[in-house]
Amino acid sequence: MSTPDVRLGAWEAVRLVASREVTTKMRSKAFIITTVATLVLLIGFALVMKLSEGSGETVGVTQETQALAEPLKATAGQIGQSVDTTVVSEEEGREQVADGTLDALLVGGDDDQPLRVVVEKDLDGDLKNAFTVLAGQLALNQEIAELGGDPAQVQSSVASAQVDVEPLEEPYPYQPEQLVLGIIAGVLIYMSLLLNGQLVAQGVVEEKSSRVVELLLSTIRPWQLMAGKVLGIGFVGFVQMVVVGGGGLIAALALDVLSIPVSAAIGTVVWLIVWYILGFVMYSLVFAALGALVSRQEDVGGVITPALMFVIVGYVVGISVLPSEPDNTLAEVLSVIPVFAPTLMPMRLAMGGVPVWEMIVSVGLVIVLIPLLVWLAGRIYANAVMRSGAKVKLRDAMKPA
């Protein structure tokens, strides 16, 4: 047998390591289950939105109350509720309310209470508002008529009366839908960073505890092994993010549940992926270095928790503050700081209203930080990965080799 040609380019080695990670991880049950489950959840969410949106209220009116059908629709329209009406006899109407065909039946009341609504159990909140406003208007009309005025004229002058607001700072018109998208983006990126970041640390320790690292490092350099692992698992997470984000987007578009522009929705998904990549590279380098300090899977949790706290804090701040107050100053400041940016920024970007300079600064800072982390993590990893047994002290691992 002749001596084989054993040249192996540096990046060829990284590619080999990465492709092993990709094939092993993509075949793992955990990957398949989390991806499918998340996708199903998102599509399910879009379906629920579709169903709840399509269910305009149906109100039955009798011959007696038929005249109120148009004012009811108009009033409901003002408070953002769509109402359909059908004319039924009171008897039929009561039956239909009982079997759920009608949400409510409007019957004539007495003089004190001209409106009387028959419902199955309870009156839906928005519908109740519509009826209340309607009742108030009827009462007002009656009073105006008694005083000799023209109710229609009063109504129109009331409607045209407005306050002229002059904002010093144009507020961003946050839409509820974008806030929901922001929350979804936050949950996705948090889950992804958490799961894939831990996979990196566990993978490093698996090689350490099984001692296969000694065999691998006799043929490739530590940085190649670390880079391959980070890139491989990162790619798997990227695919997951594209499948889940893209799938959710397609479902939302197909079901036509988004009222925001399509470009904004696509922008959200693209930003989500960009921030996943940045956040993953940043955190997984740290996780790889920290993972290399210990030799047993049981110790992984303990050693990566401090770094994980940053991911968790960013997410918790985002999810608890942003939906109710999208322009919160604390969240705004934190979202530019690299360690919190990967969780907070995509949420803010999905909600909209992020100034361009903040986008640039947050991305820029992470990009500046990454080479620094590559150097530091590479050093810690190379120093610690061959030391099995007790936990290697971080300070010892940072010393020059």
Next chain:
Amino acid sequence: MGDGRLEIDRISKRYGDVVALRDTTFDVRAGELFGFVGSNGAGKTTTMRITLGVLAADSGEVRWGGERITLETRRHIGYMPEERGLYPKMKVGEQLIYLARMHGLSAKDAKASTEEWTERLGVAHRQGDDVQNLSLGNQQRVQLAAALVHNPSILVLDEPFSGLDPIAVDVMSKVLLDKAAEGIPVVFSSHQLELVERLCDRVGIIRSGQMVAIGEVDELRSGGAAELVVVAPNAAPGWAAGLAGVTVREQDGDRTVLELGDGADDQAVLHAALATGPVTEFSRQRPSLTELYREVVTQETDEDAAPGAERNEAGVTA
């Protein structure tokens, strides 16, 4: 690439205050099976890890074919670490192909080589199983396959025989002899000295990080203190006491075991024995590797008692 010899040249390594290796030097010639013996903690594993570059030496160098070993040339080494290492949750076949590719083989060659070695080592039918589901013996075979799958030009095996059943020992021995016969240097460490004695062309004994004996097995044995066994039924106890350079080791009835020091004349001993009457047995005995090893290794305690009394070292290091 010169003569394909693996040279370990004056490598030293300390761990804090502990000296692990002190100017350890030896070489393994192409086509030679070299046995590396020494007690636990003597420095065998450290030497091998430095050879493989997974550990950096404080000083000294490792050369192959006269050239200092680099990461690139290191891929020619087949290595079996002392603490076995394979991915527990990866299939045997995929794992071997992966390791072969990591040593620079093409996908096609890696596949062919995996087939060949799993076949030769009798684990071909387990290719589709995860390593963790294999018996320890089979894991060991896969580990050896991992050292061989990239068709290495040097073999460095740390305790390849530990934990093997007799059949597996035969398989392993055959593979090592075959590889040496192909003309590559093969070095392995072991505590099974009979095995080392039987298989190896040359042996190196390491003690406290220093090579204390290197040479062919026969050469080492003849270098050890020679012993004479004399059976003289009529001899009175103490018959050999006055002979120059002779120490009585053992006296058991008519059987006397004598140790011959430097310059002692065995013929003079024979004459003295004959003078007592008939001599029914007179033989020169050479120590086995095990005895030699004990002698060399226990010097540590002798040395502690009398520093500098390295009486055998000069003689043995041929």
